[in-house]
Amino acid sequence: MSFAKNEHKQEQRNKVLISALECFASKGYDAATMDDIVLHSSVSKGSIYKLFKSKEEIYIELMYKYTDEFFEEINLILAKYTTAREKLSSLFIEYLNGQFDSYKLNSFLVHFELQLYSTRKEQMLKLLEERRLKRLGIISKVISEGIQNGELKQTHDADVYAEMFWAFFDGAIETKLVFPNFPYEKLVIEQRDVFIKNLANN
Amino acid sequence: MSFAKNEHKQEQRNKVLISALECFASKGYDAATMDDIVLHSSVSKGSIYKLFKSKEEIYIELMYKYTDEFFEEINLILAKYTTAREKLSSLFIEYLNGQFDSYKLNSFLVHFELQLYSTRKEQMLKLLEERRLKRLGIISKVISEGIQNGELKQTHDADVYAEMFWAFFDGAIETKLVFPNFPYEKLVIEQRDVFIKNLANN
Amino acid sequence: MSFAKNEHKQEQRNKVLISALECFASKGYDAATMDDIVLHSSVSKGSIYKLFKSKEEIYIELMYKYTDEFFEEINLILAKYTTAREKLSSLFIEYLNGQFDSYKLNSFLVHFELQLYSTRKEQMLKLLEERRLKRLGIISKVISEGIQNGELKQTHDADVYAEMFWAFFDGAIETKLVFPNFPYEKLVIEQRDVFIKNLANN
Amino acid sequence: MSFAKNEHKQEQRNKVLISALECFASKGYDAATMDDIVLHSSVSKGSIYKLFKSKEEIYIELMYKYTDEFFEEINLILAKYTTAREKLSSLFIEYLNGQFDSYKLNSFLVHFELQLYSTRKEQMLKLLEERRLKRLGIISKVISEGIQNGELKQTHDADVYAEMFWAFFDGAIETKLVFPNFPYEKLVIEQRDVFIKNLANN
DNA sequence: AATGAATGAGACTTCATTCAT
DNA sequence: TATGAATGAAGTCTCATTCAT
Structure with a gap:
């Protein structure tokens, strides 16, 4: 396949993924139909099935995309x-800080749903587990380094605090997604102070 | 309707709800079929539809049941x-403490999914919002009382800490549901210490 | 069976038939459910099935009732x-003259539908054919007698005019049933004049 | 959509409508199933539902088709x-004159049933009312013109006679549909003579 | 390569009828 | 005898996927 062709294919894939994200976010994975995605993406059904094996594969690809973007940021x-x-x-x-644009909100929403969905799909679960550990590792490493250079208390377990870091965000973001009134920003500020104060070597 | 009949009806409803919970938990709300519930509950389809208006009504009832049990505990x-x-x-x-039996795990799982699902159902959202505030109020009240009687620091906002309380649990429980390896118990212990130490007057 | 019991049975049957007529009229034979009839008649489902073999039998009985009342009047x-x-x-x-009460209107409506329905039920068709010929005979006889005693023109065929008599009414009543604006009464007056003038000896 | 595709779609719609007419005629609207229509038309269920929104829409379209053909003839x-x-x-x-082919007979039958069915569907009733008035207008106009040019008696009301014209046909055709022995042709001839003689300026 | 018409399995739901109480 | 809870076959409609053009 020539370079130009391959590039076109990537563009098309992206178009589909972006549309799928919106469709899944606004209707839910099951309720969103391939026709919805066709309409929204302006990519024909035949082409979509050339690009992706199935609706579920789009879902999985969305997870990869989300993950990549997540780590990049x-x-x-x-x-x-x-x-x-x-x-x-x-x-x-x-x-x-919660100033999420709609793309990011959709990503979070779809990702949370996918995570629960993956409960029943061993293969997807493995991928998510990897990502979870990677995400954990990033924070864990930051904390470990802080401990080693004396910035943070030696008494704390970096892994446990990394888990706590993410547990809080998972809970808070999910709540924010569902309940627009949830005072997400205020909470994040407070949690930051508490979290860092707890870790910090005064 | 006589008492005995009404009681029978409640039993049947319960049978269906318990079965539905397992079906929704093991396959997801959309993927679980009424036939699954029929098979699992040994209640005929016709009877189920006498007891509940629709599949979605079962879902909603499950939410009520979960909520009631939650507050009771x-x-x-x-x-x-x-x-x-x-x-x-x-x-x-x-x-x-995470020693959840399968019923409780299923309840949590189905409840998390329902919460995301309700994103698209205004009416359900209202009910969930009420429950959220009630749940918040319970912790908020405990903290307020602690502040008033001098047990806890006056500098902290009871509502914010109540939100933090639940945000942590939501995130941790969801993670535990999806990833069996997640060290939930260890985290809960640590979070308890941090949380209470932060609030406590020295 | 004792007389009293038999009488009770007839009363019950009548109750069911009257209710069924209203249900069939307001929803159509197919759309009306046995539960509708149960509710409307306050006769339990079990009892209805003791009184009538099936929903269709109620329909047929209604036809007999209609026919009997028709000829009586x-x-x-x-x-x-x-x-x-x-x-x-x-x-x-x-x-x-069109001053029909709702019972009569319902009877007509249900009867017209039943007539078309019976197109596919050989047995019912036979019964309707009999009734049709009887209805025809009544008018035919009136006309024949009029011809014989010199009241009406000898040149006219009593049977054909009897058919015309009923064809007009069937068409007019059905139209009246469907279209409330249809000027039924005016038409009946005019048709009477035309019809009788045509038959009458000067 | 290209012309060829659109034409294909029209053909398919027609195929379905013709099949539906036969199914509705032979079993009745309610008793005829979509599977019947699928089998009879050799158009798949999915395609039928692409062409028509629902079973009832097919019924309504059939009414339009009938009406169009009626006025055209x-x-x-x-x-x-x-x-x-x-x-x-x-x-x-x-x-x-009653030399109806089976297509026309089916059309009449289904149309009569639909008319009674529409009693409970306000929207359909409106459409039928329009058609009724249009049908009336055609005959009314013929009679009015005859009156104006001196062909027909001035004493008669064109509208009333137009109503009588159709009332007779509705009754006669419906009777013919149900009772094959009904001497429809003989009646039409007689009715023609009576009707025109009554109107004619000798 | 790209399209979108066609497919049909399978979903939810209804309701005439039965039968245990 | 009278009841109405229980049944499950059968209905309408949807939608992921395929494939001829």
Whole structure:
């Protein structure tokens, strides 16, 4: 396949994925139909099935896309800072301050649903487990480094605090997705202070 | 309707709800069919439709059931203790220590999915919002009382901490549901300590 | 069976038939359910099935009832008059002047539907054919007698005019049933004049 | 959509409509199933539901088709003649002489049933009312013109006679549909003579 | 290569009839 | 005898996927 052709294919795939994300977000994975995606993406059904094996494959690809973007953003932020406290603080503020655009909101929503969906799909679960550990590792590493350089308390278990970091965000973001009145930003600020104060070597 | 008949009807409803919970948990709401529920509950299709208007009504009833049981358990625990610290601590330990039986796990799973599903159903959302505020109020009240009697720091906002309380659990329980390896119990212990230490007056 | 019991049975049957007529009229035979009839008649389902073999049997019984009442009314009117002209005229005016109560309207509606329905039920068709010929004979006889006693023109065929008599009414009543604006009464008056003038000897 | 595709679609729609007409005629609207229509038309269920929104929509479309064909035939006949008497006479003879093929018989049968069915569907009733008035207008106009040019008696009300015209046909055709022995043709001839003689200026 | 018409399995739901109480 | 809960066959409609053009 020539380069140009391959590029076209990638564009098409992206068009489909972006449309699918909106369809899945607005109707749910099951309720969204391939026709919805065809309409929304302006890519014909035949072409979609050339690009993706099935509706479920689109779902899975969306997960990859979400994951890639997720790590990219996280790493981008972390690279800007040097101390553990700055890194953690900036994640709270820069990435997760809740000023999400609709694309990001949809991504989160669809991702949460997919995670529960994957409960029944061993294969998907494995992929998600990997991503979970990777996500954990990133924060764990930041904390470990902070501990090693004396910034953070030695008494704390980096892994456990990394889990706590994400548990909070998962819960808070999901709540925000479902309940628009949820005071997400206020919570994030408070949690940041509590979290860092707890870890910090005063 | 006589008492005996009404009781029978309640039993049947319960049978269906319990079966539906398992079906929804093991396949997902959309993928689970009425035939699945018929098979699992040994209640005929016609009878199920006499008991419930639609598949979705079963889903909603399940939410009510879950909510009722949830508040019942929480209140039972809180009634056993007097100080705010004991109350909070016992919630972490007694209710949420993660020794969940399969019924409870299924309830959580189905409830999380329903919550995301309800994103697209205004009416369901209202009910969930009510429940959310009620759940919030329970913890908020415990914290407020602790603040008033000097047990907890006056500087903290009871509502914000109540939100943090639940955000953590939502995130942790969901993670536990999806990833069996997730060290839920260890996390809960740690979070309890951090949470209470943060709130407590020295 | 004792007399009292038998009478009770007849009463029950009547209750069911009257209710079924309203249900069939308001929803159509197919759309009306046995539960509708149960509700409307306050006769339990078990009892209805003791009284009638099936829903269709109720339909058929309704036809018998309609037919009996039809002939009774017609004969009552005819008995009051002596000349052919008076008899015909009075049928136009007394029986068919369109001041139908809702019971009669329902009877007509259900009867028309049943007639078309019976197209596919050989057995019912036979019964209807009999009734049709009987109905025809009544008018035919009136006309024949009028011809014989010189009241009406000898050149006319009594059977053909009898058919015309009923064809008009069938068409007019059906139209009236469907279209409330249809000027039924005006038409009946005019048709009476035309019909009788045509038959009458000067 | 290209012309060829659109044409194909029209053909398919027609295939389905013709099959549905036969199914509705032979079993009745309610008793006829979509599977019957699928089998009879050799158009798959999915395709039928692409072509028509629901079973009822097929019914309604059938009404439109019937109506269109009805007016086309009537107008074709009327266009061939000039005098009112000829026009009326030709309608009796050419259109309504009863030499109906099975397609026309089915159309009449289904149409009569639909008319009664529409009693409970306000929207359908409106459409039928329009058609009724249009049908009335055609005959009314013929008679009015005959009156104006002195062919027909001035004393008669064109509208009333137009109503009588159709009432007779409705009754006669319905009777013919149900009872094959009904002497429809003989009746039409007689009715024509009576009807025209009554109107004609000797 | 791209399209979208065609397919038909399978979903939810209804309701005439039966039968245990 | 009278009841109405229980049944499950059968209905309408949807939609992921295929394939001829």
